[in-house]
Amino acid sequence: MIQFINEHRDRFGVELICQVLRPAVRGFLTSRGYRAAVSRMPSARQLRDDLLVPSNYMAMVYTDRIVELGAVPSTGTVGDSFD
Numbered sequence: 001m002i003q004f005i006n007e008h009r010d011r012f013g014v015e016l017i018c019q020v021l022r023p024a025v026r027g028f029l030t031s032r033g034y035r036a037a038v039s040r041m042p043s044a045r046q047l048r049d050d051l052l053v054p055s056n057y058m059a060m061v062y063t064d065r066i067v068e069l070g071a072v073p074s075t076g077t078v079g080d081s082f083d
Helices: 002-012 014-024 031-039 044-051 054-068
Strands: none
Touching: 002 014, 002 031, 014 031
16 A cells, blocks of 8 residues: 555645545555554564565465474475475
């Protein structure tokens, strides 16, 4: 949502985007919610996620899930359970 608003706010404005999309998209931000989200510091989770490459992230999540289920993941040369 934030990225969409950032990409289109110069053309349409934050208020108009939020006013039009809020009834159409369940859970869409209000303009006030957008401003609060933009000014908020990123969470520890967001900072960690930003550092991960998407393909590595999925492999890590998959490996973590295997461990949660009580199995021992096969971590090979790449360091994920797909090797």
